[in-house]
Amino acid sequence: MNQKIKSKETQNLIINSAFELFYKHGYNKTSIPEIIKGTGLSKGAFYHHFNSKKNIGEKVIDLTVRKRVYERMVAPLKNPDDAPVIPLLCDVFIKRIEGYSDLEKDLGCPANNLINEVGYSENSFREMLRDIIDHWQEIMVNLLEQGKIKGEIRKNVDTSATAIFLISAFEGVRGIRKVYNNDKILDEYLIAVKSYIEQLA
Amino acid sequence: MNQKIKSKETQNLIINSAFELFYKHGYNKTSIPEIIKGTGLSKGAFYHHFNSKKNIGEKVIDLTVRKRVYERMVAPLKNPDDAPVIPLLCDVFIKRIEGYSDLEKDLGCPANNLINEVGYSENSFREMLRDIIDHWQEIMVNLLEQGKIKGEIRKNVDTSATAIFLISAFEGVRGIRKVYNNDKILDEYLIAVKSYIEQLA
DNA sequence: TTAAAAACATACCGATAAGAATGTTTTTTG
DNA sequence: CAAAAAACATTCTTATCGGTATGTTTTTAA
Numbered sequence: 528m529n530q531k532i533k534s535k536e537t538q539n540l541i542i543n544s545a546f547e548l549f550y551k552h553g554y555n556k557t558s559i560p561e562i563i564k565g566t567g568l569s570k571g572a573f574y575h576h577f578n579s580k581k582n583i584g585e586k587v588i589d590l591t592v593r594k595r596v597y598e599r600m601v602a603p604l605k606n607p608d609d610a611p612v613i614p615l616l617c618d619v620f621i622k623r624i625e626g627y628s629d630l631e632k633d634l635g636c637p638a639n640n641l642i643n644e645v646g647y648s649e650n651s652f653r654e655m656l657r658d659i660i661d662h663w664q665e666i667m668v669n670l671l672e673q674g675k676i677k678g679e680i681r682k683n684v685d686t687s688a689t690a691i692f693l694i695s696a697f698e699g700v701r702g703i704r705k706v707y708n709n710d711k712i713l714d715e716y717l718i719a720v721k722s723y724i725e726q727l728a
Numbered sequence: 729m730n731q732k733i734k735s736k737e738t739q740n741l742i743i744n745s746a747f748e749l750f751y752k753h754g755y756n757k758t759s760i761p762e763i764i765k766g767t768g769l770s771k772g773a774f775y776h777h778f779n780s781k782k783n784i785g786e787k788v789i790d791l792t793v794r795k796r797v798y799e800r801m802v803a804p805l806k807n808p809d810d811a812p813v814i815p816l817l818c819d820v821f822i823k824r825i826e827g828y829s830d831l832e833k834d835l836g837c838p839a840n841n842l843i844n845e846v847g848y849s850e851n852s853f854r855e856m857l858r859d860i861i862d863h864w865q866e867i868m869v870n871l872l873e874q875g876k877i878k879g880e881i882r883k884n885v886d887t888s889a890t891a892i893f894l895i896s897a898f899e900g901v902r903g904i905r906k907v908y909n910n911d912k913i914l915d916e917y918l919i920a921v922k923s924y925i926e927q928l929a
Numbered sequence: 930t931t932a933a934a935a936a937c938a939t940a941c942c943g944a945t946a947a948g949a950a951t952g953t954t955t956t957t958t959g
Numbered sequence: 960c961a962a963a964a965a966a967c968a969t970t971c972t973t974a975t976c977g978g979t980a981t982g983t984t985t986t987t988a989a
Contacts, residue, residue, distance in 0.1 A: 530956060553845055555756040569968045633848055643844035644754055646906035647834055657907040685919050692897055692920030699900025705847035706858040718886050719893030726927055731986060770938045
């Protein structure tokens with residue numbers, strides 16, 4: 528097997544293990560011995576591929592967290608089929624939440640978890656996490672502006688503000704859900720966000 | 729000096745130090761040596777008054793975090809003067825955010841930080857944090873229902889859903905703000921939340 | 930006034946962390 | 960095929976953690 532490929536595979540193995548643990552226990556509570564334990568690798572292997580805990584934190588954010596947010600929340604808003612805007616927004620902000628597994632509901636959003644845990648204290652993390660949000664907002668603004676042109680969104684809607692409001696409510700409720708054992712909070716959010724989105728028309 | 733009072737004062741000293749550090753660095757990154765460092769006390773003193781790190785975490789949530797949320801966000805919604813509901817909501821969800829110090833903007837909401845960091849993993853924390861949110865929601869529902877009776881809120885508004893939506897957006901934006909160095913995100917939130925609240929009428 | 934109890938301080942313990950150093954095996958390349 | 964380089968494993972170091980045990984001093988109560 529090609530060495531480059533083997534190396535990448537090992538890195539991905541470690542990155543995936545790290546992501547799972549960061550997601551379940553948080554960044555600070557996860558140790559490097561714990562990360563490698565699940566992989567069958569050794570500490571030497573870890574430090575051969577990554578030079579610090581911060582370093583793998585960056586890799587996890589760049590390769591896994593960013594990708595996750597992009598695929599689930601950002602890409603669908605790019606609207607290549609030129610679908611109606613309001614139903615598309617409902618699809619992303621309602622259907623996606625309904626589709627989460629119980630574990631995903633319990634654990635919240637990986638990006639938001641990191642934002643809240645290390646968003647302020649870790650400089651390099653902060654910038655990467657901010658880029659994720661910025662990109663998300665930017666794509667949503669494009670969609671909303673497109674909706675204005677098509678006459679599907681009121682002209683007096685502030686698209687930047689609306690985008691941040693929707694992102695905030697979404698991330699906020701995924702956080703708050705973490706202290707509940709049932710879907711009550713998500714169900715209520717769904718009702719409110721639906722009515723909010725529809726009022727944009 | 730009375731011993732009971734002295735004891736309470738020492739406990740408060742430690743609790744305040746712990747709160748500040750939990751707020752700045754998070755619960756998991758804060759150590760007990762660090763907590764006592766600022767107080768001039770010793771480790772023996774700490775373990776005389778508290779029996780574990782988890783124990784002081786509970787005390788901080790119960791005495792400081794809960795109080796903070798209550799005084800700032802919940803109590804004003806109780807509306808003893810029977811003020812108009814919409815302006816009251818704007819006052820709480822807009823004016824309060826405008827009044828935050830730069831540090832408070834950078835560090836986010838102490839309650840939301842804990843919810844996201846240990847909301848799922850620490851059982852006893854989870855219940856206490858959930859109570860804070862439940863109480864907040866309950867008071868806001870009362871206010872909104874009161875607004876319906878007075879004809880200031882549309883009859884078809886789902887008050888529970890609206891309350892959670894407002895709380896989610898508020899906590900969400902305070903989290904997201906942590907990865908920014910400026911007020912852009914908060915300013916946009918303020919525009920959107922104002923328009924949202926006004927649409928409840 | 931004296932004993933006991935509360936309020937602390939000091940010293941210590943086992944566990945574990947991040948990471949460096951060094952050894953071994955596998956793969957690649959000349 | 961040999962040497963070098965990459966991919967690992969093992970061992971070790973230093974630091975710090977949460978928590979305990981054992982002091983000492985101060986306060987309270989008999």
